[in-house]
Amino acid sequence: MLDLLAQTGLNAVYAASYISLVAVGLVLIFGVMGVINFAHGELFMAGAYVVVAVYADMHMPFFLAVVVGLLFVGCLGLLMERALFRPLRDNPLGGLVASIGFLMILQALASMGFGVRMEFIPPVTQHVVWFTDTISIPLARVYVIVAAVLLLSTLWYFLKRTRFGWALRASAQDPQAAELQGISIAQTAKIAMFIGAGLAGIAGTLTAPLVSVNPHMGHSVIVTAFIVIIVGGVGSLEGAIIASVVYAFVHTFVTTFYGGVIADITGLSLMLLVLIVKPTGLFGSADRA
Amino acid sequence: MISKLMAAGLTRRTFLKSTAITAVGAALPGASLAAGEPIKIGFLAPLTGAVAAWGKPGLDGCMIWAERVNAAGGIELSDGKHPVEFVSYDNEYDPAKARTGATKLIREDGVSFIMMLGGDTWPGVQPVADKTGMLFSTLLPSDLSPESTTLLAPAEVHPIYVVTGVDYLADTYPDAKTAVICAQDDALGLPSVATYLAAFEARGIEVLEEPLLFDPATTDFAPIVTRMLSSNPDIICLDTCYSDYVHPICEQLFQQGYAGKMISATADFYDQMIAKTSKEFMEGFIFQFPDFDDPALAGDNINFEDANGFYEAYSERHPGEWGAVSWEYASIMDLWKAAAEKAGSADPDAVIAAMKEGGTGKHAFGDAVWWGTELFGIDNALVGDWPVVVIEDGKAVIKGFKSIPDWYDQHGDLLIKHMQAYDQMYDQRG
Numbered sequence: 270m271l272d273l274l275a276q277t278g279l280n281a282v283y284a285a286s287y288i289s290l291v292a293v294g295l296v297l298i299f300g301v302m303g304v305i306n307f308a309h310g311e312l313f314m315a316g317a318y319v320v321v322a323v324y325a326d327m328h329m330p331f332f333l334a335v336v337v338g339l340l341f342v343g344c345l346g347l348l349m350e351r352a353l354f355r356p357l358r359d360n361p362l363g364g365l366v367a368s369i370g371f372l373m374i375l376q377a378l379a380s381m382g383f384g385v386r387m388e389f390i391p392p393v394t395q396h397v398v399w400f401t402d403t404i405s406i407p408l409a410r411v412y413v414i415v416a417a418v419l420l421l422s423t424l425w426y427f428l429k430r431t432r433f434g435w436a437l438r439a440s441a442q443d444p445q446a447a448e449l450q451g452i453s454i455a456q457t458a459k460i461a462m463f464i465g466a467g468l469a470g471i472a473g474t475l476t477a478p479l480v481s482v483n484p485h486m487g488h489s490v491i492v493t494a495f496i497v498i499i500v501g502g503v504g505s506l507e508g509a510i511i512a513s514v515v516y517a518f519v520h521t522f523v524t525t526f527y528g529g530v531i532a533d534i535t536g537l538s539l540m541l542l543v544l545i546v547k548p549t550g551l552f553g554s555a556d557r558a
Numbered sequence: 559m560i561s562k563l564m565a566a567g568l569t570r571r572t573f574l575k576s577t578a579i580t581a582v583g584a585a586l587p588g589a590s591l592a593a594g595e596p597i598k599i600g601f602l603a604p605l606t607g608a609v610a611a612w613g614k615p616g617l618d619g620c621m622i623w624a625e626r627v628n629a630a631g632g633i634e635l636s637d638g639k640h641p642v643e644f645v646s647y648d649n650e651y652d653p654a655k656a657r658t659g660a661t662k663l664i665r666e667d668g669v670s671f672i673m674m675l676g677g678d679t680w681p682g683v684q685p686v687a688d689k690t691g692m693l694f695s696t697l698l699p700s701d702l703s704p705e706s707t708t709l710l711a712p713a714e715v716h717p718i719y720v721v722t723g724v725d726y727l728a729d730t731y732p733d734a735k736t737a738v739i740c741a742q743d744d745a746l747g748l749p750s751v752a753t754y755l756a757a758f759e760a761r762g763i764e765v766l767e768e769p770l771l772f773d774p775a776t777t778d779f780a781p782i783v784t785r786m787l788s789s790n791p792d793i794i795c796l797d798t799c800y801s802d803y804v805h806p807i808c809e810q811l812f813q814q815g816y817a818g819k820m821i822s823a824t825a826d827f828y829d830q831m832i833a834k835t836s837k838e839f840m841e842g843f844i845f846q847f848p849d850f851d852d853p854a855l856a857g858d859n860i861n862f863e864d865a866n867g868f869y870e871a872y873s874e875r876h877p878g879e880w881g882a883v884s885w886e887y888a889s890i891m892d893l894w895k896a897a898a899e900k901a902g903s904a905d906p907d908a909v910i911a912a913m914k915e916g917g918t919g920k921h922a923f924g925d926a927v928w929w930g931t932e933l934f935g936i937d938n939a940l941v942g943d944w945p946v947v948v949i950e951d952g953k954a955v956i957k958g959f960k961s962i963p964d965w966y967d968q969h970g971d972l973l974i975k976h977m978q979a980y981d982q983m984y985d986q987r988g
Binding site: 273276277280281283284380386387389391392395397402403405407410479480481483484485486488489490492521522524525526528529530532533 | 815
C-alpha cells in the first residue's frame with residue numbers, strides 16, 4: 270500500500286508541474302492584460318507541434334526543440350498581444366472572443382500543417398529512475414518537474430526582484446497608477462504575453478513525448494487550467510501554483526483509488542466548493558475577481 | 559421570376575408537376591439515377607478530432623476501392639453501368655454534426671447509401687434515417703436496435719469479436735488467470751467492457767476489480783496504469799481504447815515495469831508503440847485487426863478481393879497509416895455493390911433485401927450469417943469468423959480465425975448478463 274501511495278505521489282508531482290506551468294502563464298496574462306485567454310490550451314498545443322517539427326521530423330536535439338518551442342510560442346503571444354488584445358484593450362469581452370477565434374485558427378493550422386492524426390514522437394529517453402522494485406519515474410517526466418521548478422522560481426525572482434517585474438506587478442494592480450508612474454502599459458503587456466505564452470509553450474514541448482499530440486490536445490489542458498485558477502484565485506500567481514499542486518494531488522489520488530470519471534467530478538466539485546466558500550478563490554482579491 | 563417563366567410558355571401545372579417530381583427525387587435518393595450517372599455514396603465519419611483514426615483511413619481505403627471498381631467499369635444496375643463516387647462529410651464524432659451531415663448528403667448530394675463509424679454519432683442520425691428510409695451502415699453493431707431497420711453492421715461486429723482474442727489468450731497461456739480492464743467511458747468503451755467481462759468469465763479468468771473507466775479527455779495515464787498494476791494482474795486488457803489512449807497506456811505499462819500479457823481490440827500504428835517501448839515488451843500483444851499483407855488473407859475463405867494487393871496500394875499511397883478501419887468501409891462497399899447489382903437498383907429497400915437474401919452474406923473474413931436478434935433486437939449484423947492477431951518479432955501476424963456465432967451459442971447468456979449490467983442491451987440504451 271505504501272508503494273502505491275508513493276508511486277501515486279510521484280505521478281501527482283509530475284501532473285502538478287505541467288499544470289502549474291500552464292496555469293501560471295494564464296494567470297499572468299489575465300493579471301496584466303485583464304483578458305481571459307481561451308487560446309492558452311492551443312499555445313500549449315503549438316509548443317508540442319514545435320517538438321514534432323524540430324525533434325521528430327527534422328531530427329534536431331530535443332532540448333533545442335524545447336528552446337525553439339519557448340521562443341516560437343512566446344512570439345505567438347506577442348502576435349496575439351499586438352493583433353488581438355491591444356486593439357481591444359478596453360473591451361475584455363472582445364479580447365475573450367478574439368482569443369476563441371485565435372484558438373480555432375491555431376487548431377486549423379495544426380490540422381492543415383500536420384494532419385488530424387496523433388503525431389508520433391520518438392522517446393527522448395527510455396531511462397527510468399527506480400526508487401524501489403515498484404516505485405519509479407521515467408526520466409522524461411523528471412525533466413518536466415525540474416523545468417517547472419526552475420522556471421517558476423526564475424519567474425518569482427523576476428517578478429519580485431527586478432524592475433521589469435515590479436512594473437508588471439504594478440500594471441496588474443492598477444494600470445492607470447502605473448502609467449502615471451511612467452510605466453509603459455504596452456511594454457508590460459508584451460512582456461506578460463511573451464512569458465505567459467512561453468510558459469504554456471514550454472509545458473507543451475516538454476510533455477509532447479509523453480502525451481498524444483493532436484490539434485485538439487489543448488482542450489483538456491485549458492479546462493484544467495481554468496479550474497486551477499478559479500480555485501487559486503483569478504490573478505494570483507501563488508494561488509495558481511498552490512491550486513495546481515492541490516488539484517493535481519486530488520485528481521491523481523482519486524483517479525488511482527476511485528477512477529478517472531470520479532476524479533473529474535471531484536475536481537469540479539473542489540472548484541464549486543471554493544466558489545461557494547470563498548468566491549474570489551484561495552488567494553484571489555475581490556477587485557480582480 | 560415565375561411570371562417570366564410562365565410568359566416563356568411554362569404553364570403553372572407543368573411548373574408544379576416538375577417541382578413535385580424534383581422534390582420527390584431529392585427525397586428518395588437512389589431512385590432517380592440516370593444511365594451512366596455516378597452512384598454517390600456518403601461517407602459520414604470523424605475525419606478530424608480524437609476519433610479521426612477510425613474515419614479518415616477508411617475514406618482513404620474507399621478511394622482505392624472506387625478506383626478499382628471504376629477501372630473495371632463501375633457498378634452494373636438494371637439500366638447499365640455506373641461509376642461510383644464518394645462524398646465525405648466530417649462529423650467530428652459529434653451527434654449534431656452527424657445529423658447535419660446526413661441531411662446534407664441525402665438532400666444536397668443525393669447519395670444512395672451512407673457509411674458511418676456509428677457509436678455516439680448514430681443517435682443524432684437515427685431520426686434522419688427514420689424519416690428518409692436511407693440505408694446506413696455502422697462499424698458498431700451496438701448501434702443496432704429493432705427501430706433501426708435501415709441500419710446494417712456488415713463489416714465489424716464490435717465488440718463481439720473480442721471474444722476470439724480472449725479465447726486465443728486462454729488457450730495459449732493457460733497460466734494467465736487474472737486480468738484488469740481499463741476503458742474510456744463512452745459508447746465504444748462500455749459494450750466492449752461488457753464483452754471482455756463475458757469472455758474472461760467464460761474462460762475462468764478472474765477480473766480482479768471493477769473495470770477502470772476514464773474520461774475520454776484524459777491525457778495522463780500514469781495514475782490509471784499505477785492502479786492497474788497495483789493488483790498484480792497476469793493480463794492487462796485495453797478494451798476498445800482509441801489509439802490516442804492505447805499508445806500512452808502501453809508506454810506507461812512499459813515504464814512502470816509491467817511484464818505480463820496484453821490484449822486489446824486494436825493496436826493501430828503498433829510500429830510506433832514498439833518504438834516507444836521495445837520489441838520484446840510488445841511481443842505477444844493480442845489484438846483483432848490484421849495487416850492485409852498477411853498471407854492468411856490470400857486464402858480461399860477470404861471474400862475481400864485481393865486483400866494483399868489492396869494493402870500494397872494503400873501503403874504505397876499512405877505509408878505508415880494503415881489502421882483498423884482502412885479496409886472496413888471498402889469491405890462494406892463490396893457487399894453493397896454485390897447487393898445493388900443483384901437488385902439491379904441502388905434503392906435502399908431493394909439493396910437491403912438483396913443483401914440479406916437467404917440470411918447469409920459474404921463477409922470479408924469468410925461466409926457469415928445475418929445475426930443479432932437476441933443481442934440487438936434485429937438481425938442486421940453480419941457475423942462469422944474473425945481473426946486473432948498477435949505481434950511477433952515486431953510484426954502483426956494472424957494466428958487463426960475463430961467463429962463468433964459458435965462462441966455465442968455456448969456463452970451468449972454471459973454476454974447478455976454483462977451487457978445488461980452495463981445498460982448496453984438494445985432495450986436499455988437511451
